[in-house]
Amino acid sequence: MNFKDFIKEKMILIIGTILAISSIEILLLAYHISLLVRLYCIIIVLLVVALAILIEYKRKKEFYNQLIKNIEDLREKYLISEVTKTPNFIEGKILKEVLQDTGKSMLENVNYYKNIQEDYKEYIELWIHEVKIPIAASKLIIENNKNEITKSIDEELDKVENYTEQALFYARSNAVEKDYIINKTNLKDVVNGAILKNKSILLNEKISIELTNLQQEEIYTDSKWAIFIINQIIQNAIKYSKKNDKKIEISSREKNDKVILYIKDNGIGIKNGEITRVFERGFTGENGRIIGQKSTGIGLYLCKKLCDKLGLGIELNSEKNEGTEVRIIFPKNSYTNF
Amino acid sequence: MAQKILIVEDDKKIRKELETFLNKNGFIAKGLEKFNNTVQDILNENADLVLLDINLPYTDGEFICKEIRKKSDVPIIMVTSRDNEIDELMSLYAGADQYVTKPYNIQILLVKINGLLKRNRKLEKEIQKINCDGFELNIAERVIEKDDKKIELTKNEYSILYYLAKNKGKVVSRDEIMDYLWESEEFIDDNTLSVNIKRLRNKLEELGLTDKIETRRGQGYLLV
Structure with a gap:
């Protein structure tokens, strides 16, 4: 708040005062009052009005400057009413009350949606746990009645299972910190876990798996989440494979306190300009459109999000028609900051 | 001699299919049909191993597991469709030997069963x-x-x-x-x-x- 603007606001008062003084002066002049008294009248009125304006200016300046400074400093700007002192003039008091009311109402509104979202998330989790029971039952029925037909159903069921799992992890992805335990884990077990989830389809599609150098690598991570992430990448390798000689090579290398897991396929690859966008939510790109695969644009997005939350790195390299390589970088010691 | 596995699972289909599968693999599998007196029923069966579902009518699996542990050392594999760390910890804390989540890989379940049974009959000579x-x-x-x-x-x-x-x-x-x-x-x-x-x-x-x-x-x- 600067003084000029404030004075402009006070123009009516100032003009009124000048008018009042002038009329008094004219009146006093008509009665032949001495000059000294006339001057006195002018000075005293001007002095009182000026003083009143200055005091008001000081008060308001203090309050509003503090308010502006607060709003600039605050990250959660909706908390402004909480950090504002109650001023000792009426407009300020009204302003603060209004701010408080809007803040409260906004918070209620936000909470309303938060609750809806929380309810929905709970429902999704519950639903997924429910749907797992018929999946488990179907899998057992298939196990007890093995033939070409059930084998093919089994493959489809694996897909259902994978999609359900993706939904579960998506629902949880915003609160990873509530549901993970970092443990010393063997990288080979994690990779094997992810491969086994795709056993039927890998065997049926005749995709060969090559594992190298995975024996001794120990990593610090939550194995359930890590299996999920690797599983998504293997599923992509399966989805975007070529017709013949399908292969997925998985290897690892140690590098300064880190273990890098390489998952490389010889599939259709990704167009050069699209590589930087593959981790975006909903991005399906040329492969999603042309080849007619069921791309959702969720898999890699979720991988990236979970990796970020778990303190893992994820990178992707690809060449059109040559294949894709995904690297996941695990910390090797337990002192990594999450 | 074939070993007896007790299946405590309220989903009828899963129970029947598990029975069939385990019977095929050389066990004597039996499913519990009623769940109003589960703890006593399990103890009465005198099984060599118990597959225990967490979500059961009347009482939940964790409670049953704790109760069994007061009286018996029978190997228990906890089965559940919830797969969060807390449930796993709770089950192990309740005294379960293993924990598997639905839909489980049936072969892995078999390996776990065999592993637990083997550990439990240390005296028997291993086939070399x-x-x-x-x-x-x-x-x-x-x-x-x-x-x-x-x-x-x-x-x-x-x-x-x-x-x-x-x-x-x-x-x-x-x-x-x-x-x-x-x-x-x-x-x-x-x-x-x-x-x-x-x-x-x-x-x-x-x-x-x-x-x-x-x-x-x-x-x-x-x-x-």
Whole structure:
């Protein structure tokens, strides 16, 4: 708040005062009052009005400057009413009350949606746990009645299972910190876990798996989440494979306190300009459109999000028609900051 | 003697299919039908192992597990469709020996069952060798033996022969062998399987055993 603007606001008062003084002066002049008294009248009125304006200016300046400074400093700007002192003039008091009311109402509104979202998330989790029971039952029925037909159903069921799992992890992805335990884990077990989830389809599609150098690598991570992430990448390798000689090579290398897991396929690859966008939510790109695969644009997005939350790195390299390589970088010691 | 496995699972279909599957795999499986007095019923059954679902009517699995542990050391595998860390910790804390989540991989479940049962009968002597009519498969050393001659097997060859020997006299399909190898975390492909079978035959011939592994066209292999 600067003084000029404030004075402009006070123009009516100032003009009124000048008018009042002038009329008094004219009146006093008509009665032949001495000059000294006339001057006195002018000075005293001007002095009182000026003083009143200055005091008001000081008060308001203090309050509003503090308010502006607060709003600039605050990250959660909706908390402004909480950090504002109650001023000792009426407009300020009204302003603060209004701010408080809007803040409260906004918070209620936000909470309303938060609750809806929380309810929905709970429902999704519950639903997924429910749907797992018929999946488990179907899998057992298939196990007890093995033939070409059930084998093919089994493959489809694996897909259902994978999609359900993706939904579960998506629902949880915003609160990873509530549901993970970092443990010393063997990288080979994690990779094997992810491969086994795709056993039927890998065997049926005749995709060969090559594992190298995975024996001794120990990593610090939550194995359930890590299996999920690797599983998504293997599923992509399966989805975007070529017709013949399908292969997925998985290897690892140690590098300064880190273990890098390489998952490389010889599939259709990704167009050069699209590589930087593959981790975006909903991005399906040329492969999603042309080849007619069921791309959702969720898999890699979720991988990236979970990796970020778990303190893992994820990178992707690809060449059109040559294949894709995904690297996941695990910390090797337990002192990594999450 | 076949060992008894008690299935405590309220989903009727899963219970029946599990029974069938476990019976097929050489166990005596029995499913609990009523759940109003589960703890006592489980103890009365005197099973060698209990598969216990967490979500049950009347009382939940964790409570039942705790109650059983007060009276019995029977191996318990907790089964659940909830897969969060808290549930896993709670189950293990309640005294369960293992924890699997639905939909479970049935072969892995089988491995876990066998593992627990083996641990529980420490006194029984471990089988070291499988006799295969004309030669022996040494499990500890992963070699085939005939008289004084020994021939070493690679990991894949051993796994294949072990599976054939376990199903001796039965025709085993290529798919089944592949399945078994994958579950043992050997992710081999079709060609590798053919190559390994060929090598196995060669090694058996070195011991003077010909035509031990027969090929049944369109069906699979058979160890005679």
